[in-house]
Amino acid sequence: MADDYKPVRTQDGSRVYSITSLYDGGDGARRQAVQWLDINAKNLCLSEYTLLSEETVPIMNRLGEVTSSRLIWEIECKGQSAAPPP
Numbered sequence: 001m002a003d004d005y006k007p008v009r010t011q012d013g014s015r016v017y018s019i020t021s022l023y024d025g026g027d028g029a030r031r032q033a034v035q036w037l038d039i040n041a042k043n044l045c046l047s048e049y050t051l052l053s054e055e056t057v058p059i060m061n062r063l064g065e066v067t068s069s070r071l072i073w074e075i076e077c078k079g080q081s082a083a084p085p086p
Contacts, residue, residue, distance in 0.1 A: 010076070014076050014077060015045070015076070015077045016052065016074060016075065016076045016077075017041070017044055017045075017074070017075050017077075018072060018073070018074050019037055019040055019041060019044070019072075019073050019075065020037075020070055020071065020072045020073070021033040021036050021037050021040075021070070021071050022059075022068055022069070022070055022071075023068060023069055023071060024067070024068045024069075025066070025068070025069075030069075030071065033071045034071070037071065037073050041073065041075045044075075044077070045075070045077035045078070046077075047077060047078055047079040048077075048078045048079065049075040049076060049077050049078055050075065050076045050078060051073060051074075051075055052074040052075060052076055053072075053073070053074040054071070054072070054073055054074075055071075055072045056069050056070070056071055056072075057069065057070040057072065
């Protein structure tokens with residue numbers, strides 16, 4: 001989850017959010033993380049959004065083995081909505 005989902009305002013007044021989801025190496029885990037991020041992005045924007053960037057960051061244990069991954073999306077809300085959620 002992003003910290004308090006505070007948007008960054010662009011020059012044209014658009015809202016840009018960074019949102020994250022953790023997933024493990026299980027079958028379909030990344031797909032579920034993508035679905036969750038899509039739902040979360042739509043809820044944050046109260047409208048459609050544009051995916052600006054996507055990054056996967058591996059989380060490793062002390063032995064250097066990947067135990068899970070963090071999927072990070074940067075999104076820009078499309079259209080005008082009333083106000084960002086609290």
